[in-house]
Amino acid sequence: MSTEEDVVDVVVVGGGGAGLAAAVSAAEQGASVLLFESQKELGGSTQLSAGLFTAAGTSVQRGLGVEDSAEKFFQHYMDLNQWLLEPGLVKAFCDNAGPTLEWLIELGVEVPAVVSASAHEPGLCRAGVEDVWRGHVPKDQGYGLVQTLDAARKRHGVEAVLNSRVQRLLVEAGQVRGVVVDDIEVRAHAVVVASGGFAQNPALLEQLYPTVLEAGDDLFVVAAEGSQGDHLAFGEQVDAAVVGHDWGLLMPTVYFQRLHHWQSGFPPRSRVHVNPQGRRFMDEDASYAVSGGLIDLQGGPCHVVFDEKARLGLPAGYAHWDAEHVLAEAEAGRTLRADTLEELAGLMGVPADALVATVERWNTQLPQGEDPDFLRHVSLAAKGSSEPPAPIADGPFYAARILPAELVCTHAGLQIDGSAAVVDRVGDTVPGLFAAGEAGAGILGARYVGGGNAVANALTMGRIAGLGAARAAATRTTPTV
Numbered sequence: 001m002s003t004e005e006d007v008v009d010v011v012v013v014g015g016g017g018a019g020l021a022a023a024v025s026a027a028e029q030g031a032s033v034l035l036f037e038s039q040k041e042l043g044g045s046t047q048l049s050a051g052l053f054t055a056a057g058t059s060v061q062r063g064l065g066v067e068d069s070a071e072k073f074f075q076h077y078m079d080l081n082q083w084l085l086e087p088g089l090v091k092a093f094c095d096n097a098g099p100t101l102e103w104l105i106e107l108g109v110e111v112p113a114v115v116s117a118s119a120h121e122p123g124l125c126r127a128g129v130e131d132v133w134r135g136h137v138p139k140d141q142g143y144g145l146v147q148t149l150d151a152a153r154k155r156h157g158v159e160a161v162l163n164s165r166v167q168r169l170l171v172e173a174g175q176v177r178g179v180v181v182d183d184i185e186v187r188a189h190a191v192v193v194a195s196g197g198f199a200q201n202p203a204l205l206e207q208l209y210p211t212v213l214e215a216g217d218d219l220f221v222v223a224a225e226g227s228q229g230d231h232l233a234f235g236e237q238v239d240a241a242v243v244g245h246d247w248g249l250l251m252p253t254v255y256f257q258r259l260h261h262w263q264s265g266f267p268p269r270s271r272v273h274v275n276p277q278g279r280r281f282m283d284e285d286a287s288y289a290v291s292g293g294l295i296d297l298q299g300g301p302c303h304v305v306f307d308e309k310a311r312l313g314l315p316a317g318y319a320h321w322d323a324e325h326v327l328a329e330a331e332a333g334r335t336l337r338a339d340t341l342e343e344l345a346g347l348m349g350v351p352a353d354a355l356v357a358t359v360e361r362w363n364t365q366l367p368q369g370e371d372p373d374f375l376r377h378v379s380l381a382a383k384g385s386s387e388p389p390a391p392i393a394d395g396p397f398y399a400a401r402i403l404p405a406e407l408v409c410t411h412a413g414l415q416i417d418g419s420a421a422v423v424d425r426v427g428d429t430v431p432g433l434f435a436a437g438e439a440g441a442g443i444l445g446a447r448y449v450g451g452g453n454a455v456a457n458a459l460t461m462g463r464i465a466g467l468g469a470a471r472a473a474a475t476r477t478t479p480t481v
């Protein structure tokens with residue numbers, strides 16, 4: 001038996017980007033908020049991220065003279081995802097991503113109005129394959145976002161309880177009335193599920209993202225430890241609809257990379273990606289908005305081909321793309337190596353004449369300044385790299401298998417509407433239940449629109465969920481006359 005004083009307005013499950021944004025926005029509405037985090041510190045995957053945030057019509061874009069709007073963002077988002085997503089929900093996201101970025105800036109996040117060449121340089125960068133740049137890189141990356149939101153949480157006096165994994169929802173007569181954590185019932189007028197994705201849960205991956213299993217032993221997960229998929233069990237309790245089956249971000253990597261690319265390192269600029277026909281098939285610097293899909297469609301193993309000069313030119317200090325590491329892989333026979341391209345083709349199982357022609361053609365193109373076939377010079381320019389790469393000419397030659405194998409985030413979760421309310425199997429919203437981030441699904445689609453898609457989704461929909469939960473709580477506490 002509980003009294004009204006025991007009931008908190010809003011309980012937030014998870015203290016990553018979505019949860020912190022929800023907690024702060026609910027508190028801004030005057031709601032009492034309690035946040036539970038299963039790990040020993042806040043942050044989740046958001047804290048590990050580069051913090052890149054996709055948004056349109058922002059002050060940062062305006063500062064650089066970039067004309068953009070939520071409408072253009074929406075059109076690009078839906079087209080890239082082949083209109084497989086619910087337009088109303090995506091519109092709510094696109095409309096609110098810009099204002100959420102401004103909100104973060106007001107809270108203290110710094111995104112300077114300067115051109116950025118990468119996710120590690122604060123400013124505006126090219127996020128994916130968009131017509132105008134929409135990638136906002138904050139100072140101090142994901143860590144900076146979490147610190148700023150956490151400082152706002154503290155200013156509002158919101159308690160964050162660490163090391164406390166919410167076990168289940170409290171549901172009474174179809175209404176969500178709180179949560180159970182450490183076997184204790186915590187009553188609330190509204191609950192926001194912001195528990196992240198399920199990248200660290202092999203059984204759920206098999207069930208809801210089976211494509212990742214195709215990477216076999218090469219699969220590695222960079223998402224935070226707490227990504228256990230608890231949202232799905234919460235959803236079952238209220239018959240929530242689950243959307244986003246088999247969608248997520250599986251980034252292309254060479255088989256020997258086992259860490260996120262900023263630690264693993266970067267392949268040599270002087271390289272071509274070759275398909276089973278021995279042909280080039282993509283811009284090697286294409287955004288992961290499209291690169292994973294391109295590799296998947298080749299119908300067999302694809303390789304990164306480079307030469308000895310490129311290997312020796314790799315910068316030191318990275319764990320895997322390092323001259324010695326590549327040599328060790330070649331000595332072990334895992335990276336293919338041969339004195340001639342013809343021999344290399346034999347090892348790769350591709351037609352020798354095609355591989356030789358591919359390399360010869362490329363040598364006459366990008367190293368001379370332009371890549372008329374795949375426009376890679378455009379991608380390189382966006383990364384601030386104007387120097388043409390050297391030809392691939394000095395044996396021995398190398399081929400390392402490339403495939404989508406780095407699991408960053410998962411997209412299957414509880415269906416939400418534009419106010420981040422959870423939708424059940426028949427299409428009704430579940431009273432008192434909101435979800436956001438990887439837990440709240442329908443915005444992150446089959447195609448990741450580019451760096452910043454997931455953080456923008458988490459913080460934008462987290463902010464909206466906090467607002468919705470605070471309003472729902474206010475409705476529930478207002479006495480009827």
Ligand SMILES: Cc1cc2nc3c(=O)[nH]c(=O)nc-3n(C[C@H](O)[C@H](O)[C@H](O)COP(=O)(O)OP(=O)(O)OC[C@H]3O[C@@H](n4cnc5c(N)ncnc54)[C@H](O)[C@@H]3O)c2cc1C
Nearest residue numbers: 014016018038044045046049166196226437438452454455
């Ligand atoms: C290395 C890396 C780099 C990335 N870079 C970018 C980027 O630059 N831009 C971008 O858009 N995306 C990026 N992503 C993806 C993006 O960071 C995430 O998709 C997004 O931040 C997820 O936010 P979230 O709040 O949903 O989940 P999280 O930030 O993971 O937060 C969920 C929290 O809930 C906690 N939790 C889980 N279950 C429970 C429970 N039962 N009870 C209580 N707490 C629970 C977890 O421990 C976690 O702290 C990156 C991801 C990684 C791993």
